[in-house]
Amino acid sequence: MPSALPSTYNPVDVESRIYQMWEDGGFFNAQPDQGSDAYAVIMPPPNVTGQLHLGHGLEDALTDALVRWRRMRGFKALWLPGEDHAGIATQNVIERELASEGLSRHDVGREEFLKRTWEWVEQYRGRIYEQHRALGASADWSRDVFTLDPKIVRAVRTTFVNLYNDGLIYKGLRMINWCPRCETALSDLEVDYVEEEANLYHIRYPIVGEGGMPLPDSLTVATVRPETMLGDTGVAVHPEDPRYEEKIGKTVLLPIIGRELPIIADDSVKMDFGTGALKVTPAHDPIDWEIGQRHDLEAIVVIERDASMGDEAGPYVGLDRLEAREAIIRDLDEQGFLESVVPYTHTVGHCSRCKDSVEPLPSEQWWVGVNQEYEPGSSLASNASLAIRSGRINVVPERFSRTFLNWLDDIRDWCISRQLWWGHQIPVWYCECGEMTVAVQDPESCSFCGSAQLKQDEDVLDTWFSSALAPHADLGWPDDTADLRYFYPTTDMQMGYDIMFFWCARMVMLGLYNMKSERSDERDIPFKNILFHGLIRDANGEKMTKSRGNVVDPLISASTYGADAFRFALLTGSTLGQDMKYNEERLVAARNFANKLWNSARFILMNTKQETVSPPDINNRLGFAVEDRWILSRLAGLEDEVNSLLSAYQLGEAGRKIHDFLWSEFWDWYLEMCKVRLRADDMVPVDILTYVLKRALALLHPFMPFITEELWGYLQPSVSGTDSLLEPLIIEPYPVSDKTWIDLPVESAMNHVIDVNRSIRNIRVEKGLPAGIRPDVFIRSDTFRAELLATNEATCFISHVALSILDSDQELPSGDFAFARVASTEVALALPQVDISAERERLNSELMDAEAYLQKMEGQLSNTNFLEKAPENVIDSMRSRLSDAKERVQGLRNRIDLLE
RNA sequence: GGGCGGUUAGCUCAGAUGGUUAGAGCGCUGCGUUGACAUCGCAGAGGUCACUGGUUCGAAUCCAGUAUCGCCCACCA
Numbered sequence: 001m002p003s004a005l006p007s008t009y010n011p012v013d014v015e016s017r018i019y020q021m022w023e024d025g026g027f028f029n030a031q032p033d034q035g036s037d038a039y040a041v042i043m044p045p046p047n048v049t050g051q052l053h054l055g056h057g058l059e060d061a062l063t064d065a066l067v068r069w070r071r072m073r074g075f076k077a078l079w080l081p082g083e084d085h086a087g088i089a090t091q092n093v094i095e096r097e098l099a100s101e102g103l104s105r106h107d108v109g110r111e112e113f114l115k116r117t118w119e120w121v122e123q124y125r126g127r128i129y130e131q132h133r134a135l136g137a138s139a140d141w142s143r144d145v146f147t148l149d150p151k152i153v154r155a156v157r158t159t160f161v162n163l164y165n166d167g168l169i170y171k172g173l174r175m176i177n178w179c180p181r182c183e184t185a186l187s188d189l190e191v192d193y194v195e196e197e198a199n200l201y202h203i204r205y206p207i208v209g210e211g212g213m214p215l216p217d218s219l220t221v222a223t224v225r226p227e228t229m230l231g232d233t234g235v236a237v238h239p240e241d242p243r244y245e246e247k248i249g250k251t252v253l254l255p256i257i258g259r260e261l262p263i264i265a266d267d268s269v270k271m272d273f274g275t276g277a278l279k280v281t282p283a284h285d286p287i288d289w290e291i292g293q294r295h296d297l298e299a300i301v302v303i304e305r306d307a308s309m310g311d312e313a314g315p316y317v318g319l320d321r322l323e324a325r326e327a328i329i330r331d332l333d334e335q336g337f338l339e340s341v342v343p344y345t346h347t348v349g350h351c352s353r354c355k356d357s358v359e360p361l362p363s364e365q366w367w368v369g370v371n372q373e374y375e376p377g378s379s380l381a382s383n384a385s386l387a388i389r390s391g392r393i394n395v396v397p398e399r400f401s402r403t404f405l406n407w408l409d410d411i412r413d414w415c416i417s418r419q420l421w422w423g424h425q426i427p428v429w430y431c432e433c434g435e436m437t438v439a440v441q442d443p444e445s446c447s448f449c450g451s452a453q454l455k456q457d458e459d460v461l462d463t464w465f466s467s468a469l470a471p472h473a474d475l476g477w478p479d480d481t482a483d484l485r486y487f488y489p490t491t492d493m494q495m496g497y498d499i500m501f502f503w504c505a506r507m508v509m510l511g512l513y514n515m516k517s518e519r520s521d522e523r524d525i526p527f528k529n530i531l532f533h534g535l536i537r538d539a540n541g542e543k544m545t546k547s548r549g550n551v552v553d554p555l556i557s558a559s560t561y562g563a564d565a566f567r568f569a570l571l572t573g574s575t576l577g578q579d580m581k582y583n584e585e586r587l588v589a590a591r592n593f594a595n596k597l598w599n600s601a602r603f604i605l606m607n608t609k610q611e612t613v614s615p616p617d618i619n620n621r622l623g624f625a626v627e628d629r630w631i632l633s634r635l636a637g638l639e640d641e642v643n644s645l646l647s648a649y650q651l652g653e654a655g656r657k658i659h660d661f662l663w664s665e666f667w668d669w670y671l672e673m674c675k676v677r678l679r680a681d682d683m684v685p686v687d688i689l690t691y692v693l694k695r696a697l698a699l700l701h702p703f704m705p706f707i708t709e710e711l712w713g714y715l716q717p718s719v720s721g722t723d724s725l726l727e728p729l730i731i732e733p734y735p736v737s738d739k740t741w742i743d744l745p746v747e748s749a750m751n752h753v754i755d756v757n758r759s760i761r762n763i764r765v766e767k768g769l770p771a772g773i774r775p776d777v778f779i780r781s782d783t784f785r786a787e788l789l790a791t792n793e794a795t796c797f798i799s800h801v802a803l804s805i806l807d808s809d810q811e812l813p814s815g816d817f818a819f820a821r822v823a824s825t826e827v828a829l830a831l832p833q834v835d836i837s838a839e840r841e842r843l844n845s846e847l848m849d850a851e852a853y854l855q856k857m858e859g860q861l862s863n864t865n866f867l868e869k870a871p872e873n874v875i876d877s878m879r880s881r882l883s884d885a886k887e888r889v890q891g892l893r894n895r896i897d898l899l900e
Numbered sequence: 901g902g903g904c905g906g907u908u909a910g911c912u913c914a915g916a917u918g919g920u921u922a923g924a925g926c927g928c929u930g931c932g933u934u935g936a937c938a939u940c941g942c943a944g945a946g947g948u949c950a951c952u953g954g955u956u957c958g959a960a961u962c963c964a965g966u967a968u969c970g971c972c973c974a975c976c977a
Contacts, residue, residue: 005936007936007937008937008939009937009939193974200977221977222977223977224977225977236977268975268976269976269977270976270977272976273976273977274976274977277977278976278977279977280977281977285975285977286975287975287976287977288975288977289975290975346976346977399904399905400904402903402904403903403904403972403973406902406903406904406972406973407972407973410973410974497971497972498971498972500972501972501973535971539912541970572913572914572924572925573912573913573914573925574913574914575913575914575915575916577905578905578906578913579905579906579970579971580912580913581912581913583911583912583913583925583926585911585912585925585926585927586912586913586925586926588925588926588939589924589925589926589939590925591939592925592937592939592940593939594939595937595939595940596936596937596939596940597937598936598937599936599937599939599940600936600937601936602936602937603936603937604936605936606935606936607936644916645916648916648917649916650916652914653914653915653916656914656915656924659924660923660924664924667936667937668941671936672941675934758942758943761942761943762942762943762944764942764943765930765931765942765943765944766943766944768930768931770931770932771931771932771934771942772934797934799942800934849921852921853921856921860957860958863957863958864957865956865957865958866957866958867957868957869956869957869958870919870957870958871919873919874919874957874958877919877920878919878920881920881921
């Protein structure tokens, strides 16, 4: 009912109703169908206790556009959603909640802690659904996966067991990043390095004589962490350092503690840093750990896991590490060991979750040996690298593949155990007999001695270990399911470039490993295309974080401007891979676009009246008006372009193209030109207006699903031959260009008609003619006379003139007229009176412009190199521009001469 | 120390495979309510595409370098 359409589009009225209709229709649900092509994309699972932010909004807009496009193109399009248990992040949330009650997790115990966490999960999971829905995400909710679902647990355990059996997972004592606040080990990726102002302390270590008597000689080391000296077990110098050559092999006395330390030679020591002598603390520094390994030095732990000084810390036991630092410096100074203190800037690792500074500690943890070969010549890392290099996985934008490969080149083993409670508990059971059982199913008894006294490893796995399995695990692996056979490898994967290493790289590594049985068919990759989008920053370009308080809630934006406007603004506001600033003005513009679309549909429906409409028939093409053929030609071109842009993942450009077509061609010109015909009860424009609008709605649907679906519903009943089923737009075939409509001559003719109208309007405004005046206008044209004649009435209507098209042998009238030239067409607009000098000035300025352009064209076309080497079509178009320019210049000169 | 990206109109940004007189939105100037839309219309102003050199008939686009801002990676204590 057209009359029911209000004059302003109100998104809140339609969005939830439309979404409900889609869901009730089961359109999001994709099932394997051998008769159709599969399209699959896995949703990056948001943290279950978080809420969606603008980044998720962008991801939904991006993915939903791709999914809807494919669905409309006839693919069985599966968008598989999920949520991530997000180990540390979630555990921190619950711990904070406990803390507000004055409790720690240890007070409530593991079982109760997990129970409370699950309660949160249930609560927040629902909220996340609602957020996605509000944005219009056409995900298959019936398949929603949580990373702690039993089927994922089985996939995780199976992966762990297989990797273990292949020797790719091992338990080992290594230097790790320890977060004292979160009380867990972290992987290298979870440590953020921040530059900090500190001091470099130069400390004198006396050299010990043969009989243990201190000699006057000494060796000075430099350190920013004097508290670690309590754990020193050596001093290292470069083997070729002339200053220390003779001291290698001697012994120094560790101040305060009095332990004797060997002076060793190691290549890794930089001669030009500090004093060239490095105190070696294997237990508290990664480099020192390696030196210690090479030289068989003892690792003495002096800093405990809670960041306090431990039993080996001598007089400083129990102090916090920073308190200890001050005390030690004071003591060293008093005892004359502190040589100097110089200000120094260095980087310190911080926990990416809680921001506390991490401690390097030796610790026994579980590791994935990413460089370990599991087949001759192939490791997890090398296979991942090969998949990218060979192009089997296509990276968009391409430049990110380099970042990806550089990272894989010197990747180190992945620490996967976390001393947390929330997560996948490691499937390893320890027996009193000292053996361990690694199994998918909880074992009844020890596989070595048969004892039933088993104790499961208390640690859980890094969250990313389970997310890394998403593409195959979500589809049913380790079972050989129909979904897995049909939808794997998934087609597209999408994420912010900030989680390229965390997630993308690990998905590739573990996907290739778990699906290696499919390698012969090249079906082992987790996805064929990986798209990296940029990050959304606030209006000042700052990263949005809770602590800065500049986070924008996508739902507030979407409810203020409409989900469609939100999506359209994000998609067209930037380019894939490029960061963007959040810009409210863009949302307003997109909202206005939606409103304009709404009103154009309202106009068309008002004119449809009770009639039915039929799509234009290509066989009658020559029976259509110039503007009809023009808009149909432009539409066909647009359809072609949009499909090819979408194929190349140029979503923003595709959206902008549709926007520009609608606004500056369909609405500004075609629709306006139709009005005069509609007043004369010509019904042909109704057919074409409806047809173009419908095709445009379909083109736009992946970008603005709600309003297009809503308008589609209004348009359907008026189209003839649709008394059968009214199919919703979501499953309408995506427009594919019928190129026979493309008519380049008519396009250039219409461009000319438009230019003539612009020129007329320009004169009107310049001469200050009131809107109510309809001046006489005379036009003489050789090249486009027929088209100008055909669009005569439209021009009269849209430019408010009384138009006469002269024959080419007729003279333009003289007297009180303003003149203009559009290429070869002359325009004379009658004025009450003409100010000759103003007119001369105006024409002269136009002439100068025309002459400059003419000169440029002449220069180009007199260049023999250009004529020899440029392609034919470029030369042709240049020639036609030259002849237009010549005519224009000549015409303007004539006009100026005629002025008295 | 490596690597990547940005630098285009006052502001925010597009310009995929080099070829119209370089575009959009917002802002600005002037006019305008002719029943789709003032969340609108019309007409304008506004850019030596950061800089220097090169390749090419032709460069915002490709190459080399410079400046500047930003990001990522890296064990200089």
